[in-house]
Amino acid sequence: MNNHISDNSTNPAADRFARRVVARLDQGAGELPYDITERLRAGRMQALAKRKRAAVASRPVVAEPVILHGGHTAAMGGGWGSEGGNWWRALVSAVPVAALLVGLIMIGVNQNEAGANEIAEVDAALLTDDLPPEAYTDPGFQQFLKTSQHKL
Known part of the structure; x- marks a missing residue:
């Protein structure tokens, strides 16, 4: 012991x-x-x-001063715990997150719009094409639409 x-x-x-x-x-x-x-x-x-x-x-965390060298000069700067500037660091840290969210929203809107445009093109092609009414009831017509969509 x-x-x-x-x-x-x-x-x-x-x-x-x-x-x-x-x-x-x-x-x-x-x-x-x-x-x-x-x-x-x-x-x-x-x-x-x-x-x-x-x-x-x-144990309390104490920020120690940091010496920043820039060419022939040196400047004293506080660590993360220094007085004044915490709000600035928080704001700067939030900017990339905000940019990411805006980018994701724009991508989502663009994808929805692109999907709607594709459906509108297929509908417009069907409505403007000369087809007899019997073609719409034909079981192979759905297959024809699927294969013709890739050609559009």
């Missing part, structure tokens, strides 16, 4: 109690079977991983 006690506590009574608990657990650890000690080790590793994730998540 690990005899290390964190230096984060400031209560000496709690430290003494923790040391006694660790000493007692260390005494009993030698008597445990191998499979139980392995499960305890795995549980300890999971607990440490959770503690590390919680510590990283609770």
